[in-house]
Amino acid sequence: MRHLRIPAALLPVALAACGAGADYTPIVDGTRGATFEHDLAACRALAREQDQLNQEAIAAAVLGAGVGAMVGGLDDSLTVEEAALGGLVIVGGSALADGTEKREEIVTECMRGRGHRVVG
Structure with a gap:
């Protein structure tokens, strides 16, 4: 019997994604004003309040796992568990990326x- 070790390998990636996007520093046109750093800290704190692992992301990951499991049942090269995990990682990762954006x-x-002239 083969053991599936992928989830433990993905744990650091999942933990790193928790703060992703909130540490973003936007590009401003011109010089940064005196309040830039203070405002940036406040805006980052506001962004951290946005839950990345919301119900929509969880539902997408579960759906991905289900589709992966169905595909795994049709493909002899993967176990159903491996295919389900693959679907969960792909779709769940996409949902986390959306949260980062x-x-x-x-x-x-x-x-x-x-009042900052943010261009990107």
């Missing part, structure tokens, strides 16, 4: 709202 958008819009 959302956090970056929050930082960008927050900084614009505070």
Whole structure:
């Protein structure tokens, strides 16, 4: 019987993703004003409040695992568990990436709202 060791290998990646996007530093046009660092810290804190592992991300990951399990049942080169894990990682990773982008958008819009000329 083969043992599946992939989840332990993915733990550091999942933990690193928890803060992803909230540490984003936007590009500003011109010089940074006196309040830039203070505003950036406040906007990053606001972005961290955005939950990356929300119900939508969890549902997407579960759906990915289900699809992966179905594919694994049709493919003799993978076990159902390996295929399910692959689906979970691919779809769940995509959902985490979406959360990261959302956090970056929050930082960008927050900084614009505070009067900084953010271009990206």
